[in-house]
Amino acid sequence: MEALERNEFLAFLFLYAAAADLVLTQSELELISEKVGMENLKKAKSIHETLSDYEQIQLIMAHKEEHYPNEEQKASLLEELRKIFLADNKFSVQEQNMMRSLNKLM
Numbered sequence: 001m002e003a004l005e006r007n008e009f010l011a012f013l014f015l016y017a018a019a020a021d022l023v024l025t026q027s028e029l030e031l032i033s034e035k036v037g038m039e040n041l042k043k044a045k046s047i048h049e050t051l052s053d054y055e056q057i058q059l060i061m062a063h064k065e066e067h068y069p070n071e072e073q074k075a076s077l078l079e080e081l082r083k084i085f086l087a088d089n090k091f092s093v094q095e096q097n098m099m100r101s102l103n104k105l106m
Helices: 006-021 026-036 038-050 053-067 071-088 093-105
Strands: none
Touching: 006 026, 006 038, 006 053, 006 071, 006 093, 026 038, 026 071, 053 093, 071 093
């Protein structure tokens, strides 16, 4: 499993979440870039495109404790994920389901 710095992990997780409805909007990509930087977003996209869904979940599981070890940090991260979901002013059923899944994963 590839080692990821905190902002690389965030970029990957945000991208994973934003793709829940199978559509990555410009507003979602811009928000992710603002939060973690364009280089981290580019790296995350590169990784995201090469991994299966199962491998993406494994990557999240492998890095979550390293970067978000306590409940306060996890709650903060989940709030940031909610902002990503709402970047396009929609919170689709797929995104709601992804939010529930990520809440359980984290």
